[in-house]
Amino acid sequence: MRVLHVIDTLEPGGTERQCVFLARGLAERGVTNGVWYFKPGTLLGDLAGAGVSSRHLPVGSYRSPWFARRVLALAREVRLFRPDVVQSYGYYSNLPALLAGSLARVPVRIASRRDLGLYLTPGKRRLERWGWKLAHRLIANSYSVKQHLMQDEQVPAAKIVVIRNGVDLGGWNPAAREQALDETTPTVGMVAHFRHQKDHRTFLQAAAQVAVAVPAARFCLIGSGVLEEETRALAATLGLADRVHFAGELKGEALRRAVARLSVSVLTSKHNEGLPNAVIESMALGLPVVATAAGGAVELVDDGVTGFLVPPEAPAAVAERTIMLLKDPALARRFGGTARLKVEREFAMPVMIRAFHDLYESLLRSRQATA
Numbered sequence: 001m002r003v004l005h006v007i008d009t010l011e012p013g014g015t016e017r018q019c020v021f022l023a024r025g026l027a028e029r030g031v032t033n034g035v036w037y038f039k040p041g042t043l044l045g046d047l048a049g050a051g052v053s054s055r056h057l058p059v060g061s062y063r064s065p066w067f068a069r070r071v072l073a074l075a076r077e078v079r080l081f082r083p084d085v086v087q088s089y090g091y092y093s094n095l096p097a098l099l100a101g102s103l104a105r106v107p108v109r110i111a112s113r114r115d116l117g118l119y120l121t122p123g124k125r126r127l128e129r130w131g132w133k134l135a136h137r138l139i140a141n142s143y144s145v146k147q148h149l150m151q152d153e154q155v156p157a158a159k160i161v162v163i164r165n166g167v168d169l170g171g172w173n174p175a176a177r178e179q180a181l182d183e184t185t186p187t188v189g190m191v192a193h194f195r196h197q198k199d200h201r202t203f204l205q206a207a208a209q210v211a212v213a214v215p216a217a218r219f220c221l222i223g224s225g226v227l228e229e230e231t232r233a234l235a236a237t238l239g240l241a242d243r244v245h246f247a248g249e250l251k252g253e254a255l256r257r258a259v260a261r262l263s264v265s266v267l268t269s270k271h272n273e274g275l276p277n278a279v280i281e282s283m284a285l286g287l288p289v290v291a292t293a294a295g296g297a298v299e300l301v302d303d304g305v306t307g308f309l310v311p312p313e314a315p316a317a318v319a320e321r322t323i324m325l326l327k328d329p330a331l332a333r334r335f336g337g338t339a340r341l342k343v344e345r346e347f348a349m350p351v352m353i354r355a356f357h358d359l360y361e362s363l364l365r366s367r368q369a370t371a
Contacts, residue, residue: 010041025353142296166352194225
């Protein structure tokens with residue numbers, strides 16, 4: 001089997017990491033993979049030596065007068081690669097990949113929606129819906145996304161396949177947390193890009209309340225983005241400048257070490273979450289989680305069992321649940337242990353890779369039977 005993955009960037013992000021993990025995992029199963037990207041990024045290094053070919057093929061804006069010509073060029077390259085499956089990963093890669101795959105007569109074409117699409121303009125959503133007509137299946141990474149696609153985008157249920165994100169259980173090992181955790185300095189953290197949907201304001205407002213109740217508490221924000229400076233300014237305004245560590249963009253072992261030092265993992269997203277990798281990874285490490293009930297987070301956190309769910313934009317609720325976990329280490333350990341078991345059962349990387357592999361084979365058999 002030959003699979004071509006088309007993605008807009010290889011800069012570190014949840015979707016991008018899932019693409020790289022999938023390509024590497026399929027390669028281990030004997031699948032010939034290519035990862036073609038429109039913009040380079042540091043995740044390219046993760047493909048080196050993994051038996052996965054990669055190519056930089058910029059397409060540019062859909063509004064560019066050169067867009068059609070670039071899609072035709074992409075289609076010619078796709079035809080030469082001769083994939084059985086072309087898989088795209090979101091708004092900016094779906095349309096070029098589906099158009100090129102159709103022109104190249106790729107037998108199976110699969111698009112993806114990995115969030116609720118709430119930041120897309122009405123025009124972009126119409127364009128994406130049109131592109132999906134060229135796909136044989138549309139992957140949603142959570143049942144929340146599938147529900148949204150059916151209700152708000154009028155996508156037939158039979159066209160949508162839910163394959164939830166996977167995590168490398170070997171890399172995210174609770175033993176690492178036992179070694180890294182400093183119980184004398186409780187640390188509350190969040191892994192998230194600095195953008196509106198992640199709502200760092202709510203995190204910091206909650207942190208200010210936690211700091212009063214637990215004076216020893218410190219806070220860590222892991223990530224980068226356009227709102228980082230604004231967030232730093234808010235931390236200073238709230239009197240938290242010396243208690244909040246801005247760790248920057250981390251990946252690989254550096255990210256795992258930073259998360260392992262946390263006592264409680266928080267996610268304060270307002271909306272638009274597909275299936276947050278940061279929550280899955282925290283749970284895999286055996287961390288208790290406090291997350292807002294946004295998108296696929298409700299499929300990850302069993303309230304009162306693996307962590308706590310709170311309403312979006314409710315800093316008092318975030319603070320209350322976080323304080324509860326910091327003051328009750330036994331409860332935190334129990335939630336963390338149950339969280340790890342859930343990830344092992346439902347979100348292990350082999351589960352995700354097998355689901356994609358089985359889907360590809362099933363669609364190929366179906367297409368061959370009707371050819």
